[in-house]
Amino acid sequence: MEIDPFIFRLSIFILSIFIGYYVVWSVTPSLHTPLMSVTNAISSVIIVGAIIAALSGDNINIFDTANIFGFLAIILAAVNIFGGFLVTQRMLAMYKKKKKEKK
Amino acid sequence: MISSNILAIFYLISGVLFILALRGLSSPETSRKGNLFGIIGMALAIIVTIISVGNFTNGFVYLLILLAIGGSIGAFIAFKIPMTAMPELVAGFHSLVGLAAVFVAISAFLNPEVFNLGTLGNIKIASLIEMSLGAAIGAITFTGSIIAFLKLRGIMSGSPITFKGQHYLNLILGIAAIILIFYLCRTQADNLFWSIIIIAFILGILLIIPIGGADMPVVISMLNSYSGWAAAGIGFTLENTALIITGALVGSSGAILSYIMCKGMNRSFFNVILGGWGATDQSSSSKSKEQKPVKNGNADDAAFLMKNASSVIIVPGYGMAVAQAQHALREMVDALKKNGVKVTYAIHPVAGRMPGHMNVLLAEANVPYDEVFELEEINNDFANCDVAYVIGANDVTNPVAKSDPQSPIYGMPILDVEKSKSVLFVKRSLSPGYAGIDNDLFYRDNTLMLFSDAKKMTEDIIKSL
Numbered sequence: 063m064e065i066d067p068f069i070f071r072l073s074i075f076i077l078s079i080f081i082g083y084y085v086v087w088s089v090t091p092s093l094h095t096p097l098m099s100v101t102n103a104i105s106s107v108i109i110v111g112a113i114i115a116a117l118s119g120d121n122i123n124i125f126d127t128a129n130i131f132g133f134l135a136i137i138l139a140a141v142n143i144f145g146g147f148l149v150t151q152r153m154l155a156m157y158k159k160k161k162k163e164k165k
Numbered sequence: 166m167i168s169s170n171i172l173a174i175f176y177l178i179s180g181v182l183f184i185l186a187l188r189g190l191s192s193p194e195t196s197r198k199g200n201l202f203g204i205i206g207m208a209l210a211i212i213v214t215i216i217s218v219g220n221f222t223n224g225f226v227y228l229l230i231l232l233a234i235g236g237s238i239g240a241f242i243a244f245k246i247p248m249t250a251m252p253e254l255v256a257g258f259h260s261l262v263g264l265a266a267v268f269v270a271i272s273a274f275l276n277p278e279v280f281n282l283g284t285l286g287n288i289k290i291a292s293l294i295e296m297s298l299g300a301a302i303g304a305i306t307f308t309g310s311i312i313a314f315l316k317l318r319g320i321m322s323g324s325p326i327t328f329k330g331q332h333y334l335n336l337i338l339g340i341a342a343i344i345l346i347f348y349l350c351r352t353q354a355d356n357l358f359w360s361i362i363i364i365a366f367i368l369g370i371l372l373i374i375p376i377g378g379a380d381m382p383v384v385i386s387m388l389n390s391y392s393g394w395a396a397a398g399i400g401f402t403l404e405n406t407a408l409i410i411t412g413a414l415v416g417s418s419g420a421i422l423s424y425i426m427c428k429g430m431n432r433s434f435f436n437v438i439l440g441g442w443g444a445t446d447q448s449s450s451s452k453s454k455e456q457k458p459v460k461n462g463n464a465d466d467a468a469f470l471m472k473n474a475s476s477v478i479i480v481p482g483y484g485m486a487v488a489q490a491q492h493a494l495r496e497m498v499d500a501l502k503k504n505g506v507k508v509t510y511a512i513h514p515v516a517g518r519m520p521g522h523m524n525v526l527l528a529e530a531n532v533p534y535d536e537v538f539e540l541e542e543i544n545n546d547f548a549n550c551d552v553a554y555v556i557g558a559n560d561v562t563n564p565v566a567k568s569d570p571q572s573p574i575y576g577m578p579i580l581d582v583e584k585s586k587s588v589l590f591v592k593r594s595l596s597p598g599y600a601g602i603d604n605d606l607f608y609r610d611n612t613l614m615l616f617s618d619a620k621k622m623t624e625d626i627i628k629s630l
Contacts, residue, residue: 067404068291068401071400071401071404071406071409074406074409074410074413075397075400075401075409075410075412075413076413078180078409078410078412078413078414079413079416079417081184081413081414082187082413082414082415082416082417082418083417083421085184085187085188085414086187086414086417086418086421086422087421088188088191089187089190089191090190090191090192090193091425091512091514091520091521091524091539092193092512092521092524092528092534092537092539093190093193093196093521093524094422094425094519094520094521094524095251095255095519095520095521095522095524095525096190096196096200096521096525097187097190097418097422097520097521098255098385098386098389098419098422098519098520098521099251099254099255099258100186100187100190100199100200100203101187101389101393101414101415101418101419102255102258102259102262102389102392102415103203103207103258104183104186104203104206104207104411104414104415105262105392105393105396105411105412105415106207106261106262106265107179107183107206107207107210107396107407107408107411108262108265108266108269108396108399108408109210109211109265110176110210110211110214110403110405110407110408111269111272111273111280111399111402111403111405111408112265112268112269112272113211113214113215113218113228114214114218114279114280114403115269115272115273115276115279115280116224116227116228116272117215117218117220117224117225117228118218118220118276118279126276127275128271128272128275128276128279129224129272129276131268131269131271131272131275132268132269132272133227133228133231134268135264135265135268135269135272136228136231136232136235137231137234137235138235138261138262138264138265138268139235139261139262139265140231140232140234140235140236140238140239141235141236141238141239141242141258141261142239142258142261142262142265143207143235143236143239144235144236144237144238144239144240144243145238145239145240145242145243145254145258146239146243146258147200147203147204147207148239148240148243148244149242149243149246149251149254150200150203151197151200152243152244153248153251153525153528154193154196154197154200155197156525156528156529156531157193157196157528157534
């Protein structure tokens, strides 16, 4: 009997939770704020769904309701991606500068 | 166009890069490279998606324009935001992820063909469950984060808003949403889908309003976790591995942070979520309002004490963030170091309004991160330290947590400030902290109270050093 592809996705999901569990426990507490901002940025990978939603369908109806929701989601996710990664970068740069100074 | 197998491999690579991004955060040295991995992973996911859709007509132009608009807003915020406003920024960003998840779910519901989920009115049951769960969690994340944002920003009062039957109402709404999802699967009626989203919006508000200001570290972590589960839900709907991996990573990350924060307060997760800590304890705080003698000092006394100490431990708290005193603090420490005083910083896990809040502020003020220690690392050092300088912290130093089983904070891990030879407490007044309980430390013989704004007092101390 063939296995439903859903089971494969579920396996990926469960194993990723475990990866997340071990990886996050190894994050140093002083970097917990950058951790939150970077997880926030990467969860915006939801933009891939938004892109498919916005650009699919026929071109004449690019402003169909479904597409519009896709476009709106693109803006929201874009704010997050750029904002999240850049603010993380900015925070991490502060940590790094001190290290150099210390040496 | 690229085949869906190749596309899936690229999404897998993105997912792996995101794992490496989190892995990098295990130490400040590797963290910047980690962030770069995250950016590459994101760029990769976006580019391969655009290529796979293969629509390079006017829709593509709109896409680029919107990316540019959103991107510049995000970049502008990221560069302008002061470090003290980081908690509300993160809360605000969570709300965007939540709303984006809702929008993508709506789009998938209205136009299921493009995602291979069936046709409108005849969507696969599994996909319906996944998308309505994704939409519901996204909606809770959205409104919940807005409330958290308003509370952190001070637009809404940080005190818990509770009313009778609140938890039952939440329970009923939660059950109603599940029943609606069940009926949605049977009837495919779009009204049910909209109702689920609306209920989830209301639930998000109701879940966060009873939680008080100082519990915000837990709330932010929890919403972080929710935004991950919402992304994972959408990932299942769209059969997208990058989203599933990322959602699982973010979901577990937020959950672990919530756990760490709860442990830092010795409270169960449910105790925090059900809210209203301060509310119940007000009676106990008011009865101990009788005047006890405190030793009141000024900046000169503090400067004298610290200058002649051999080691000083700084204990920062939320008050330091409010007063923006981190730069002044760093200057004070520099002046002390010139006098040969050994200075370190002690950070309680729940100091501030989000996990790691104090560390970021100290980093901003150029405090080397190897002078900053977590509770377990430094707690034994208080016994050998001459002066503890408590700036804007209160409950996390209260010895009552160890001595009085009646106290609401009993059992909470505290910084053993009391063990140092003398304690300097910078505080605006004798008012009790968030937990509404008096701090025994104020009345000890070796405690000197410095009644002033944290920044002003620190600056005055610098002058007299």
